[in-house]
Amino acid sequence: MARTDGRFRETYNALLTLCAELGPGQALPAENALAERAGVSRTVVRGALQRLSDAGIVRWRGREKTLLRRPEESDRLPVQPQAPDADELESRFLDWVLRFDVPAGTSLNVAQLSRQFAVPPHTLQEFLAGLSRSGLVERRARGGWRLLGFTADYALELSEFRGVLELNAIRHLLALPEGHPVWQRLEALRRDHLDLLERLDTDFHDFSRLDERFHTTVNSVVRNRFVREFQKIVALIFHYHYMWDKTEERQRNGVAIGEHVAIIDGLLARDGSAAEAAALRHLSSSKQTLQSSLRGNGLV
Incomplete structure (x- = not known):
């Protein structure tokens, strides 16, 4: 399983939280119980247990899972935000316009906004193309987009x-x-x-x-x-x-x-x-x- 997978990271961090509640030498619950607690499959739990073992936090031998040390904050994995759907992207974009009083004529930096809204650049390009039908944005002659007003x-x-x-x-x-x-x-x-x-x-x-x-x-x-x-x-x-x-x-x-x-x-x-x-x-x-x-x- 890819270590960059969001569900894996969330499960791994959830197991770290559980480990922090235990003392060294104590046993972790069974895989089925861990999977139910995290709301994921046993396969995902096993991947997280393997990482805990590799990090020296847990000794994992078959059904035996023993805590070796309490985790530290540096053990936690950053969770990648999920890309928003079309409705959520629209909401985020409009909220940005509202909160920050973006004036008419503002050039829109697609690379910057795609990072800000956590979407691929091509997704933002498609969104802006759809928004252009309402006359609130337009494609610039030399590329890129500009926020417009309306008559x-x-x-x-x-x-x-x-x-x-x-x-x-x-x-x-x-x-x-x-x-x-x-x-x-x-x-x-x-x-x-x-x-x-x-x-x-x-x-x-x-x-x-x-x-x-x-x-x-x-x-x-x-x-x-x-x-x-x-x-x-x-x-x-x-x-x-x-x-x-x-x-x-x-x-x-x-x-x-x-x-x-x-x-x-x-x-x-x-x-x-x-x-x-x-x-x-x-x-x-x-x-x-x-x-x-x-x-x-x-x-x-």
Whole structure:
């Protein structure tokens, strides 16, 4: 088994942790017990035991496994991070844009970002090529990529179309039976919104993920491939876009939390008129925020 394998390294480190709990001369559990404890096969456990034996930490003779010395921190193996899937890569990239206020026109260093996001360069290239369809990045003439903004017309048309789809989703949601899992998700979302509101002064950046989760939950009840694809663009523009005016972010997020809670309350009460009215207020304020941001960046 390759010693660079992530599962092997995690198992080996788990056995080191077990050894640290024992004293020299004490026996380790049977291979089956070790495999069950680590959640791996006996083959992986045997590979880890062989390494412990080679390092002089354990004497391993058949079924006899005796601790010779307690392990040190230097005995542990670094665990290689697993490459993220497409959704996780998108999340990491957008979070980087959000947290670090990456300005429009920034050149993207593929080699550097592939190391930062723990993906091969070709995977990042494919991701950026897909992102270019939304007009937020472009391939440079001499190679590489650049982060772009978007036009005012594009953003405002997107905002109007968002309203059509989300009001349609609310109507679909209100027609669902009592036992549908979306109702429990909405109750959990309400609690999470109120929790964030209490710590908004320090954690207002966390609203972006909560915002995405809220709108994704509402739209998830519509079984339509075009709605799902649209949600990705919404995430890019409304939840993560680097051109928001950061000086008003805390206040804006506080208002949006209240608007979300009003929508959720209308839905949980099965009051379609209240839910749609709250959604229209939220969509209107979101559009106003977008227009303000565009003016602040000289796009309107």
